[in-house]
């Protein structure tokens with residue numbers, strides 16, 4: 001689908017809910033769109049790892065990592081799996097690592113920044129909860145549209 005977030009905001013007005021969060025592009029592409037799969041976790045990327053190995057079917061992984069800069073929730077191995085398994089992109093309210101390698105991958109990866117330390121894997125966190133990132137509630141299945149200008153959420157019914 002061809003879109004840009006500026007046009008979506010112009011067309012949909014307040015129904016285009018803009019994520020007000022300073023996210024940086026780390027993948028080789030900035031564009032992605034698709035239904036959200038939400039993860040809420042804190043310094044534990046177990047669920048992200050598990051989901052990355054499942055079929056993405058064009059969905060966007062939306063991770064509320066609590067804004068932590070103390071460790072990375074995604075690195076090159078998870079990102080390669082997301083790409084290989086058909087995820088459209090990943091948006092993380094948290095950090096990534098392996099920045100140089102991520103820049104080679106043809107998938108949208110947006111996050112707060114980098115940390116060289118990996119997170120723990122203790123199976124903590126939840127999948128499918130409504131998360132709050134950048135002042136927007138994002139529910140599992142909400143439509144995500146992201147590009148160089150930002151991330152926009154449009155609820156399923158209004159995006160038909």
Ligand SMILES: O=C([O-])CC(=O)C(=O)O
Nearest residue numbers: 074075076077078118119
């Ligand atoms: O496995 C992790 O915790 C993150 C990582 O380094 C990778 O995805 O390569």
